[in-house]
Amino acid sequence: MDIQMLAEEVPVEGEYSLEGVDFITSGEQYLTFLLADEQYAVDILCVEEIRSWENPTRIPNSPCYIKGVINMRGIIVPIVDLRMKFNIGEAVYCETTVVIVLTVETEDKTRTIGFVVDAVSDVLNVEANEIKPAPVFGGCVPQSYLDGLVNVAEKVVTILNVKTLQAVEKHQIN
DSSP states (O other), X not given: OOHHHHHHHSOOTTTSOOOSOOSOOSSEEEEEEEETXXXXXXXXXXXXXXXXXXXXXXXXTOOTTEEEXXXXXXXXXXXXXXXXXTTOSOOOOOTTOEEEEEEEEXXXXXXXXXXXXXXXXXXXXXXXXXXXXXXXXXXXXXXXXXXXXEEETTEEEEEEOHHHHTOOOOOOOO
16 A cells, blocks of 8 residues: 555544454554665654655765755754665665655654655554564675564565664764
8 A cells, every 4th residue: 555545544533433443453563665676664653754855955074875954843854865875776866755754762862864765665564473583694784774574475575673773873084
C-alpha cells in the first residue's frame, strides 16, 4: 500500500466506529523506502514527517553526505543523504525523492534529523520473530546501522537502527 493512499484512508475522529479493528497488530510497524532499488525500513514511531525534496541551506565544512539544514516549524533540521552516507551509487534528486524526518528521544535529549531517500514505499507490519539478524558480510551499510532483515514476498528489507543512524560522527576538515 502506498503511504499517500494510507493517509487518505485514515478516518477522521468520530467519523467511523471501530468495528472489526483488524488494522491493529501485535507486531512492529516500519516505514519502507528505496535506496538504489534496495528496500530499507525504519521504525514508523520515529517518523515525524515525510517531506518532498527541497534544497537545504548548506553548512560550510560539513561532510559531503550532509546536504545542509532546513527550518521545520522553528526547528533547525540537518539533512543527511543516505545514499551518500552509505556510498550507494550516485545521488540523483527527482520527483520521487523525499526527506524522511526522524525524531528520537533519549533520556537526555531529542534529536531530529532528515534523511534523503529515493522514494517511500509502504508501511510494513512485522512480528519480532520475523526479523532475522543481519549477517556480517561487509556490505555498503555498516553493521552498526542494522537492526536486522525481514523477508517480504520475494524481497529482503533491511531494517535500520534509527538511534545509530542519528549518531553524530566526528568529521575531519580537509
